[in-house]
Structures are given as C-alpha cells and as structure tokens.
Amino acid sequence: MIYLDNNATTQPLPEVVDAVAKSMRDEYANPSSVHQRGQSARHKIELARARVAELIGATPRDIVFTSGGTESINLAIRGVLSSRGMRRHVVTTAVEHSAVLRVMQGLEARGYVVDYVGVVGDGRLDEDDWRNRITPDTAMVSIQYANNETGVIFDVERLTSIAAEHGVPVHVDAVQAVGKIPIDVTRLPVNLMSLSAHKFHGPKGVGALFVRRRTPIEPLIVGGRQERELRGGTENVAGIIGMGVAAEAAAHDIGEVMPRVEAMRDRFERDVLNAASFARINGASSPRIPNTTNISFEAIEAEAILLLLSEAGVCASSGAACSSGSFEPSHVLKAMGLEDRFTHGAVRFSLSRTTTSDELGRVVALLPRLLEKLRSLSRA
Ligand code: PLP
Numbered sequence: 225m226i227y228l229d230n231n232a233t234t235q236p237l238p239e240v241v242d243a244v245a246k247s248m249r250d251e252y253a254n255p256s257s258v259h260q261r262g263q264s265a266r267h268k269i270e271l272a273r274a275r276v277a278e279l280i281g282a283t284p285r286d287i288v289f290t291s292g293g294t295e296s297i298n299l300a301i302r303g304v305l306s307s308r309g310m311r312r313h314v315v316t317t318a319v320e321h322s323a324v325l326r327v328m329q330g331l332e333a334r335g336y337v338v339d340y341v342g343v344v345g346d347g348r349l350d351e352d353d354w355r356n357r358i359t360p361d362t363a364m365v366s367i368q369y370a371n372n373e374t375g376v377i378f379d380v381e382r383l384t385s386i387a388a389e390h391g392v393p394v395h396v397d398a399v400q401a402v403g404k405i406p407i408d409v410t411r412l413p414v415n416l417m418s419l420s421a422h423k424f425h426g427p428k429g430v431g432a433l434f435v436r437r438r439t440p441i442e443p444l445i446v447g448g449r450q451e452r453e454l455r456g457g458t459e460n461v462a463g464i465i466g467m468g469v470a471a472e473a474a475a476h477d478i479g480e481v482m483p484r485v486e487a488m489r490d491r492f493e494r495d496v497l498n499a500a501s502f503a504r505i506n507g508a509s510s511p512r513i514p515n516t517t518n519i520s521f522e523a524i525e526a527e528a529i530l531l532l533l534s535e536a537g538v539c540a541s542s543g544a545a546c547s548s549g550s551f552e553p554s555h556v557l558k559a560m561g562l563e564d565r566f567t568h569g570a571v572r573f574s575l576s577r578t579t580t581s582d583e584l585g586r587v588v589a590l591l592p593r594l595l596e597k598l599r600s601l602s603r604a
C-alpha cells in the first residue's frame with residue numbers, strides 16, 4: 225500500500241504509539257488528584273505542553289489542550305466573539321477548511337456579517353481586499369496558515385499585522401502548517417493558533433489552541449477548572465502525552481526531513497507532468513508546504529482516478545477529505561478561478577516522512593495507462 229493522504233491524517237510514530245500505550249497502562253490516575261500517581265500524570269501533561277509550545281515558539285502557559293483542530297477552531301472563534309460585546313463583523317478567507325467555514329455560517333445565521341476574502345493568481349490572498357475589509361470595529365479575523373488542499377501558504381506575518389494594526393484579535397488555523405514549516409508565534413501578532421496532533425504523526429482526537437495572554441476569550445466547555453478554565457473536563461492524558469512526543473519529533477523533522485520530502489514532491493510533479501501533458505499543478509507558483517501537491521487531470525473525474533489508484537494500492541484524495549464522498553467541486557479550486565474541466569479532475573497527493581521515492585516512482589509508472597483508460601472512457 226502506498227499512502228499519499230497525509231493531509232487527511234498521518235500514521236502515528238512508533239514512539240507515539242508506545243507512549244500512548246504506556247500512559248494508558250501506567251498513567252491512569254486523574255491529573256487533578258493530589259496523590260503521587262495523579263501528580264505524575266500532571267507532570268507528563270506539563271512536559272507535553274512544553275514540547276507543543278516549543279514547536280511554535282510559544283510559552284507553555286499559552287497552550288490549551290483540546291480534542292483536535294476542529295475544537296480549537298471553534299473555541300478560538302466562538303470563544304473570542306463571546307467576549308467582544310456588540311461587535312458583529314468577522315473577516316476570514318474563501319478558502320478556509322470547513323471547520324472554519326461552518327462556524328462562520330453559524331455566525332451569519334445569528335446576525336453576524338462575515339466577509340470572505342478571495343484569492344488571486346495561484347492561490348495568494350487578495351491582500352488589498354483583506355486590508356479594506358478590516359476596520360477597528362471588526363470583532364476578529366480568522367485565517368489559515370497553509371491550505372489543506374493545495375498546500376499554498378499565506379503570508380501570515382504580513383496579513384496578521386494588518387489586523388493587529390487595528391487592534392483586532394487574530395486566529396490562525398495552522399493545522400496543516402505545523403510540523404511542516406517553521407512557525408514562531410513570537411514573530412507573529414496573533415492571539416490564537418489552532419493545532420491538531422494527527423496531522424503530524426500524533427494521535428487523533430487531541431489538539432491544542434495557542435491563546436496569547438490577555439486575549440479576550442470565554443470557554444465553550446465548562447466544568448472543572450482544567451486548562452486555565454478554558455476547557456473543562458478531565459484531560460485526555462494519553463493523547464496529550466502522544467501529542468507531546470509527536471511535537472518533539474516534528475520539531476526535528478522540519479529541518480531534517482521536510483527538505484527531502486519537498487525534493488521528492490517536486491520530482492514527482494515533474495514526472496507526472498511528463499507522463500500527462502493534460503495535467504496542471506494547482507498553486508505551484510505560490511509558496512507551498514513541502515509535502516502537498518494538487519494535480520488537475522483535465523476532463524477526468526477525480527473520483528474515477530482515486531478508485532483506480534485505490535485498486536492499485538495507492539491512497540490519495542480529492543480535495544479535503546471531509547468533502548470527498550460528495551462530488552461537489554472543491555471550493556478552494558473554484559475560488560482560485562479554475563474552470564470546471566480542471567476542478568473536477570483534481571487529485572491531492574500528500575507525502576510525509578514515511579514516503580519514499582520508490583513509492584512515488586511506482587505511482588508515476590501507473591499513471592499513463594490509468595489516465596488513458598479514463599480519457600478513452602470519457603471520449604466514448
Ligand atoms: N483545519 C485544517 C486546515 C485542516 O486540514 C483540518 C483537518 O483536515 C482541520 C482544521 C480539522 O482538524 P481535526 O481533524 O483535528 O479536527
């Protein structure tokens with residue numbers, strides 16, 4: 225099996241699996257208990273917090289553990305808006321993940337005005353529009369760091385500065401960027417940043433929200449006083465410990481492994497373009513995270529390609545994992561102005577530290593026959 229769907233989720237590292245299993249066996253005490261076992265679990269959580277913080281240049285105190293990227297995003301946006309009084313204007317982008325877009329739709333139903341700034345060229349945010357939409361009365365802004373479908377990286381430093389100039393709280397969805405490119409919140413005027421462990425070889429169902437001190441925010445889940453009272457409930461100790469182990473490995477991978485992944489991705493793209501003259505790479509002329517390629521095969525249905533790839537033992541995806549199953553063309557590619565004959569045939573291959581050039585070579589070798597078969601069917 226050749227697994228090229230790492231933006232949907234990654235395989236947990238062996239050391240993550242070991243740490244999770246060990247914690248479930250040995251660290252079962254409640255970290256809020258004062259006895260020795262409880263305090264040992266508490267200590268492990270704090271160690272994990274320090275490792276996650278280090279991955280993004282944060283202080284451990286500013287890390288709140290959650291159940292994943294989606295919860296972090298919900299807490300960031302809904303939590304901040306609860307404490308922004310009568311302000312009812314939010315600015316985001318047209319290419320966000322559904323975890324952000326669905327929150328925004330919910331806000332609109334409750335009377336908020338949400339501006340969705342579009343993209344220009346090969347997926348870059350329309351900076352002038354972004355600048356024009358944000359005013360001192362804007363309640364908050366939310367922007368992704370890197371796109372889950374195309375891998376395009378926004379100029380977050382610049383874009384968040386524009387919001388910060390107006391004193392508007394800033395949330396960044398960094399779920400697809402963390403562990404792939406260096407991130408340093410000391411250099412970014414952001415208040416909140418969402419992370420998810422399973423995107424960087426950690427366990428599923430655990431994530432974190434960076435909340436800079438003095439950010440106005442209310443909890444979504446109340447109960448015990450855990451996580452600075454921003455997220456009630458007994459902690460997912462095993463998951464948090466696993467996230468900490470994954471974060472430490474990811475910090476190492478950015479410099480050591482990602483350049484190799486990027487070189488493999490670039491070679492793969494060249495080989496695919498040579499094998500299929502009707503293919504185009506979406507977002508290729510913008511800065512991108514090193515592991516992602518989104519390739520449109522003109523006039524072929526992506527679902528058909530994925531099915532044949534799957535039969536041949538290759539796992540890839542069409543657009544966001546959560547939107548596959550429905551044949552709606554990707555909102556990201558539509559926002560990039562792609563014509564239908566390209567949006568329908570877009571396949572995302574996402575690599576990871578476990579991908580080898582041999583695997584990619586095998587996929588390239590498969591493609592010409594597979595694509596020819598589908599093109600002859602569509603001509604028939
Ligand atoms: N944000 C982005 C950009 C994503 O790619 C994803 C997952 O695909 C999420 C948020 C949601 O993260 P989680 O699966 O941890 O809820």
